[in-house]
């Protein structure tokens with residue numbers, strides 16, 4: 001398990017966000033919520049991003065991947081693998 005740091009959201013400078021590295025760009029769920037809304041028509045990505053909303057709430061990495069996809073409509077294989085891995089980890093932590 002990687003070390004996680006609590007960093008203040010760079011946008012509202014109010015909420016804390018869990019980040020895996022000190023230098024990463026962190027925005028809280030509330031500030032990023034509007035960027036997470038978008039229509040996904042590709043069946044593969046539709047399924048990939050179909051995870052409980054709370055996962056996006058607690059994990060900034062998952063949010064960033066989704067925001068990236070909605071912006072560029074494409075992800076690298078490494079991003080897909082990392083996304084699935086994090087989702088799996090959250091699932092296991094909850095069990």
Ligand SMILES: [Zn+2]
Nearest residue numbers: 009012028031
């Ligand atoms: Zn914020």
